[in-house]
Amino acid sequence: MPKRTVLDPQGQTIQHALSGLGYAAVKDVRQGKFFVLNLDGWSRDEAQKQLDRISKEVLTNPVIEEYRFEIVE
Amino acid sequence: MPKRTVLDPQGQTIQHALSGLGYAAVKDVRQGKFFVLNLDGWSRDEAQKQLDRISKEVLTNPVIEEYRFEIVE
Structure with a gap:
């Protein structure tokens, strides 16, 4: 899991995609392995x-x- | 997580690497997000x-x- 202080561009991209699909309630996404x-x-x-x-x-x-x-x- | 029936080459690679590092007790690795x-x-x-x-x-x-x-x- 990326540390909180580290940018997570994959997570941001997913959050943006979800927002575009109408899932505005998803405020933040972080991706990990x-x-x-x-x-x-x-x-x-x-x-x-x-x-x-x-x-x-x-x-x-x-x-x-x-x-x-x-x-x- | 890849389904059990689906090959997981990343997991296999990690298992192989760990085995080479002496961690023979690690019999299997599966990777997921x-x-x-x-x-x-x-x-x-x-x-x-x-x-x-x-x-x-x-x-x-x-x-x-x-x-x-x-x-x-």
């Missing part, structure tokens, strides 16, 4: 640690994006 | 109806993607 990872072989604690690393080092650009993750069993 | 919409002027019921239309007609390609949404107040 998500990933569903299937894990096998990590304990919950280990998954927590590794996912934090993967998020920071592989899946996001921490300069302009923020992330969060959830572990579901 | 999400949107955060700021709404103003719709009741919850109306938002539910309109968001379903927006999701189906604007934000996703229902042939290859599935969607869900959540309304948070």
